[in-house]
Amino acid sequence: MATTLAKAADGTQSVDHAARIEHVSKSFAGPAGPQLVLDDISLDVAPGEFVTLLGASGCGKSTLLNLVAGLDAPSAGEISTDGRPALMFQEHALFPWLTAGKNIELALKLGGVPKNDRRDRAEELLELVRLKGSYGKRVHELSGGMRQRVALARALAQDARLLLMDEPFAALDAITRDVLHDELTRIWAETGLSVLFVTHNVREAVRLAQRVVLLSSRPGRVAREWTVGIPQPRRIEDAPVAELSLEITEVLRGEIRRHGQH
Numbered sequence: 579m580a581t582t583l584a585k586a587a588d589g590t591q592s593v594d595h596a597a598r599i600e601h602v603s604k605s606f607a608g609p610a611g612p613q614l615v616l617d618d619i620s621l622d623v624a625p626g627e628f629v630t631l632l633g634a635s636g637c638g639k640s641t642l643l644n645l646v647a648g649l650d651a652p653s654a655g656e657i658s659t660d661g662r663p664a665l666m667f668q669e670h671a672l673f674p675w676l677t678a679g680k681n682i683e684l685a686l687k688l689g690g691v692p693k694n695d696r697r698d699r700a701e702e703l704l705e706l707v708r709l710k711g712s713y714g715k716r717v718h719e720l721s722g723g724m725r726q727r728v729a730l731a732r733a734l735a736q737d738a739r740l741l742l743m744d745e746p747f748a749a750l751d752a753i754t755r756d757v758l759h760d761e762l763t764r765i766w767a768e769t770g771l772s773v774l775f776v777t778h779n780v781r782e783a784v785r786l787a788q789r790v791v792l793l794s795s796r797p798g799r800v801a802r803e804w805t806v807g808i809p810q811p812r813r814i815e816d817a818p819v820a821e822l823s824l825e826i827t828e829v830l831r832g833e834i835r836r837h838g839q840h
């Protein structure tokens with residue numbers, strides 16, 4: 579995957595985007611010939627920016643995220659990222675035979691962190707996701723929310739500049755999800771990471787993002803985007819969050835009606 583570097587006036591190299599998606603289309607083979615899932619998508623994520631990608635189920639959000647992750651190739655168009663992105667999914671995908679700490683250390687090992695530094699770094703990352711003292715816990719001893727915290731720590735262990743998140747909190751209860759929204763916002767602000775976060779939940783999209791990008795369905799296209807100026811930390815029940823969510827929901831409903839899929 580290409581990394582685009584721009585030369586600054588002082589001769590140092592600076593990256594002008596965390597991810598750049600240019601005129602990307604994706605088709606899959608279907609029973610009646612190729613099925614166009616994504617159609618001419620262009621989208622940039624700036625360094626340090628938090629973008630949510632919002633759309634109805636089946637509109638192609640995961641397909642697009644997988645392309646950005648380099649897990650699949652676009653049928654047309656170009657994607658470049660600032661280094662290799664870290665990934666986090668709805669299913670935590672932790673190794674059940676390893677402890678929380680060892681799951682994180684494995685990511686550190688794969689990232690080339692020397693053996694002697696791994697334990698301390700894993701403890702630091704557990705503290706960052708507020709799981710201090712859970713180093714020796716096995717996956718089955720952790721609640722759903724705690725597993726996602728470990729999964730987040732493991733993603734952060736990759737030391738990537740771009741974090742790709744695919745509905746990571748969708749399976750959690752509302753209160754746990756709320757707490758993890760706060761944690762993610764805090765960690766994003768502390769680390770300066772760029773985040774591309776996929777969700778079908780309008781309020782979640784508005785709660786988290788600096789920019790919400792709405793995808794239409796069949797095929798997925800960028801329907802509209804909103805810059806969210808509401809100061810952080812936000813709460814999902816804040817009036818400005820609710821108001822903007824309502825506006826976006828109306829547009830999303832229009833998209834769904836237009837495609838007659840529900």
Ligand SMILES: Nc1ncnc2c1ncn2[C@@H]1O[C@H](COP(=O)(O)OP(=O)(O)O)[C@@H](O)[C@H]1O
Nearest residue numbers: 606607615633634635636637638639640641642
């Ligand atoms: N590997 C694949 N082969 C064929 N069709 C696929 C494949 N992956 C996704 N699709 C189709 O692409 C569409 C978008 O899927 P997906 O990206 O998972 O949507 P979302 O994440 O928005 O719910 C769906 O119709 C799905 O069936």
Ligand SMILES: [Mg+2]
Nearest residue numbers: 639640641744
């Ligand atoms: Mg999906």
